[in-house]
Amino acid sequence: MTQPSQQEWRARAQKVLPAGGFGNYDPKVILKKGRGSRVWDEDGNEFIDFLIGSGPMLVGHNHPEVMEAVQAQLADGATFFTSNAVGIELAEVICDAVPCADQLRYVSTGSEADMYAMRLARAHTGRDLILKFEGGYHGMSGEALMSMAPQSLANFPMPVPDSAGIPQSTRDGVIVAPFNDITFARQIIAEYADKLAGVIVEPLQRLIPPVPEFLNALREETTRHGIVLIFDEVVTGCERSQSSCVRRFR
Numbered sequence: 001m002t003q004p005s006q007q008e009w010r011a012r013a014q015k016v017l018p019a020g021g022f023g024n025y026d027p028k029v030i031l032k033k034g035r036g037s038r039v040w041d042e043d044g045n046e047f048i049d050f051l052i053g054s055g056p057m058l059v060g061h062n063h064p065e066v067m068e069a070v071q072a073q074l075a076d077g078a079t080f081f082t083s084n085a086v087g088i089e090l091a092e093v094i095c096d097a098v099p100c101a102d103q104l105r106y107v108s109t110g111s112e113a114d115m116y117a118m119r120l121a122r123a124h125t126g127r128d129l130i131l132k133f134e135g136g137y138h139g140m141s142g143e144a145l146m147s148m149a150p151q152s153l154a155n156f157p158m159p160v161p162d163s164a165g166i167p168q169s170t171r172d173g174v175i176v177a178p179f180n181d182i183t184f185a186r187q188i189i190a191e192y193a194d195k196l197a198g199v200i201v202e203p204l205q206r207l208i209p210p211v212p213e214f215l216n217a218l219r220e221e222t223t224r225h226g227i228v229l230i231f232d233e234v235v236t237g238c239e240r241s242q243s244s245c246v247r248r249f250r
């Protein structure tokens, strides 16, 4: 039996998926398999994979050691919704490798991690307001979709929602500052100190490195006012620690 072509898959996707795809990437591309750094689409075209599954496929597709570990585990079951020994061991390895990590919580997405971090900051401080930086990406929650890619100009610190459907109450809970502006950040934190629960920042904002002293200034000001500082390291996370995690698991 002949396999459907990529064109046929696209037509089928149009019927059952909004905008004809999973929503992350050009829906015309329908990938079939990956080996190492290469992927192939449904028509057999080969690509170098710079997406790496949006992060998790760091060691490439179908890595023999990963495959061996996954296959060994599958024989004993895939998921239980309870704690398990392998997950506890991994938590030990990560806490060991990341100097600031005392404990960790597993979640399914970065959006959830950021949402919980912001909620935790509110619970801890008893305050409501979150400060984020224009252009910073913290997932898909209402708070996160404030001034991520603003289509209109607004006066700082007023946020511009990036999506329809975000209630005014969520907008009222967020203020926005320009990334890398130390003076502005210090001023806005001091001015809103009694209302601020947390400051959330990508230490490397997309492709923009922090200027010297920017992160130190955030650390200083948030500590001074008892505000939680949230480093969202979904992109950079564990960068220095990955090799030590991999080494220990071997």
Ligand SMILES: Cc1ncc(COP(=O)(O)O)c(C=O)c1O
Binding pocket: 108, 109, 110, 111, 112, 114, 137, 138, 139, 140, 202, 232, 233, 234, 235
């Ligand atoms: C810095 C940052 N925070 C949060 C997220 C959201 O992660 P997820 O897509 O897993 O919800 C991303 C995703 O790329 C990210 O880069």
